[in-house]
Amino acid sequence: SRLRQGKVTSSARFKSSPQGPSSPSLPSFGYAEVSTRKKTFAEVQTERLDQAERTVLIKCPSKLNEKKLLQYLASHGNIKSHFFFENRGISALIEFSEKSSIASLQDAVGIPSASEHHVVPFKSRLFTFTLKNPVSQHVEETPLHLSPQCHIPVKDLIEKLCLADSISSQMYILLNEYQLTEENIKLRFLACSLVRDFARAYFPDSTVKPFGSSVNMFGKLGSDVDMFLDFGDTGKHATKMKKGPFEMEYQMKRLPSERLATQRILSVIGDCLDNFGPGCGNVQKILNARCPLVKFSHKPTGFQCDLSVSNSIAIRSSELLYIYGCLDSRVRALVFTIRCWARVHGLTNSAPGTWITNFSLTMMVMFFLQRRSPPIIPTLDQLKDLAGEKDKHIIGGYDCSFVSDFRKIKPTKNTETLVICYLLINKPESSPLYIWNPFEQDLNISKNVNQPQLEKFIAMARESAWILQKEDKTQQMINKEPWGLAALLIPFGRNNSSKMKNRMKGIGSETIRSLLDSLKLNNASSQQKAVGK
Ligand code: GTP
Numbered sequence: 113s114r115l116r117q118g119k120v121t122s123s124a125r126f127k128s129s130p131q132g133p134s135s136p137s138l139p140s141f142g143y144a145e146v147s148t149r150k151k152t153f154a155e156v157q158t159e160r161l162d163q164a165e166r167t168v169l170i171k172c173p174s175k176l177n178e179k180k181l182l183q184y185l186a187s188h189g190n191i192k193s194h195f196f197f198e199n200r201g202i203s204a205l206i207e208f209s210e211k212s213s214i215a216s217l218q219d220a221v222g223i224p225s226a227s228e229h230h231v232v233p234f235k236s237r238l239f240t241f242t243l244k245n246p247v248s249q250h251v252e253e254t255p256l257h258l259s260p261q262c263h264i265p266v267k268d269l270i271e272k273l274c275l276a277d278s279i280s281s282q283m284y285i286l287l288n289e290y291q292l293t294e295e296n297i298k299l300r301f302l303a304c305s306l307v308r309d310f311a312r313a314y315f316p317d318s319t320v321k322p323f324g325s326s327v328n329m330f331g332k333l334g335s336d337v338d339m340f341l342d343f344g345d346t347g348k349h350a351t352k353m354k355k356g357p358f359e360m361e362y363q364m365k366r367l368p369s370e371r372l373a374t375q376r377i378l379s380v381i382g383d384c385l386d387n388f389g390p391g392c393g394n395v396q397k398i399l400n401a402r403c404p405l406v407k408f409s410h411k412p413t414g415f416q417c418d419l420s421v422s423n424s425i426a427i428r429s430s431e432l433l434y435i436y437g438c439l440d441s442r443v444r445a446l447v448f449t450i451r452c453w454a455r456v457h458g459l460t461n462s463a464p465g466t467w468i469t470n471f472s473l474t475m476m477v478m479f480f481l482q483r484r485s486p487p488i489i490p491t492l493d494q495l496k497d498l499a500g501e502k503d504k505h506i507i508g509g510y511d512c513s514f515v516s517d518f519r520k521i522k523p524t525k526n527t528e529t530l531v532i533c534y535l536l537i538n539k540p541e542s543s544p545l546y547i548w549n550p551f552e553q554d555l556n557i558s559k560n561v562n563q564p565q566l567e568k569f570i571a572m573a574r575e576s577a578w579i580l581q582k583e584d585k586t587q588q589m590i591n592k593e594p595w596g597l598a599a600l601l602i603p604f605g606r607n608n609s610s611k612m613k614n615r616m617k618g619i620g621s622e623t624i625r626s627l628l629d630s631l632k633l634n635n636a637s638s639q640q641k642a643v644g645k
């Protein structure tokens with residue numbers, strides 16, 4: 113909870129931002145710089161989905177002549193991009209320029225012989241490439257470049273962080289190591305596109321689209337792929353019915369509730385994936401959840417996937433976060449830092465439970481950034497005021513409108529360096545932690561968090577504040593000890609809990625109190641929309 117001075121160092125080491133194919137390779141520090149290059153959420157989605165439809169995945173032998181493989185594939189059409197990655201052996205993702213190349217390739221490939229197993233004759237875009245006569249084939253001397261699909265271990269990250277020159281640059285290094293790469297995003301969209309092939313067997317107009325952290329700029333390598341089945345029918349009824357003196361509509365099966373329809377559709381698609389899907393395993397139907405879903409692991413891409421049926425509000429949340437993530441480079445660096453810190457200290461967990469979720473943590477950080485003076489990101493109400501006719505979305509009675517074109521959003525005047533901070537404010541009801549859902553404002557997105565978890569969160573935050581305050585960077589660097597963010601990513605000793613409690617009365621809590629006071633002075637009227645305890 114302490115502001116730290118620090119500057120962002122050489123931008124050259126930052127990888128290209130994952131969302132737009134032509135997005136900048138440098139971090140940017142003002143909105144104006146970003147706005148001219150970033151695509152809208154819808155543009156990125158359309159482009160990526162189209163790309164995925166022109167893509168195939170090929171399992172390759174470990175000793176491979178890259179040129180020969182590409183030459184063979186090029187006889188079916190121009191290859192626009194490709195990369196290799198390791199996933200229980202080597203695989204290649206091949207993006208053709210034209211969709212027709214895939215049909216040509218599919219025509220030429222064989223069906224596995226059924227000597228040991230009987231095969232289900234579903235023809236997908238997943239292939240296996242083998243060398244008929246491996247010994248006689250000339251293997252390239254230069255080893256294949258394999259694109260990494262997971263981030264470095266925390267201990268290696270800590271080592272890298274120690275070499276940085278400020279906490280700010282440590283946060284950008286963490287972002288750079290953890291964020292999704294261009295290749296990983298392509299794989300995620302391909303996984304959705306492969307599931308879509310099953311859905312289309314029943315619903316020819318349907319699409320499967322990713323949402324959540326795969327598309328909201330806050331995904332880290334290794335996170336799950338949240339995907340939803342979209343029937344693209346919203347609004348179609350109303351417009352079609354208006355035309356002409358007659359009415360024609362489909363005869364459709366009627367069910368007592370939308371929920372039941374969702375459950376039935378997911379159940380069937382889940383069975384399809386389980387029975388016919390090459391490489392689909394551990395299919396679990398979780399149909400009684402608040403949001404019914406099918407969980408499965410997609411072995412060819414290596415992803416854990418959650419498939420649900422069109423959840424418009426979750427998609428709006430993804431777009432909102434995408435906009436926030438695009439507006440200022442500090443947003444993503446701070447969110448990645450807080451998420452990584454929370455994971456290291458066991459405050460978040462991939463299994464569901466009483467801990468805070470990454471989504472809730474992200475919303476807390478957004479709230480914090482909205483409340484800086486001057487604000488780093490605009491409030492949802494301000495984005496709503498900028499919304500044009502096309503941006504209007506009322507979903508289930510909730511107004512989910514906000515501007516989608518960033519050029520309409522004014523740049524922030526805030527030039528602070530990155531800070532590591534948290535805040536605690538009055539909450540409207542009795543759950544230990546209350547975080548407003550941005551659209552369904554009567555829902556608490558952290559309802560699952562219990563008192564012990566919240567206390568642990570606060571204790572960890574205080575301990576972190578204390579570490580940052582007491583440390584002497586120069587001395588630590590001389591002693592080769594982890595400093596700054598690196599020191600915060602080492603699990604705190606278990607026997608330190610009494611020390612940690614004492615620190616609650618120390619300098620750290622004064623800082624928190626003054627921060628709280630400044631927030632109260634900042635905007636007393638919007639206090640009701642506050643986050644936290
Ligand atoms: P990671 O998977 O942890 O990287 O982040 P994520 O944002 O993808 O979170 P998760 O997979 O848990 O959820 C996927 C999406 O579902 C989120 O991005 C949200 O849009 C939505 N979501 C998750 N939790 C909640 C919740 O408690 N309330 C609401 N309304 N939406 C949620």
Ligand code: MG
Binds near residue numbers: 324325326337
């Ligand atoms: Mg997710």
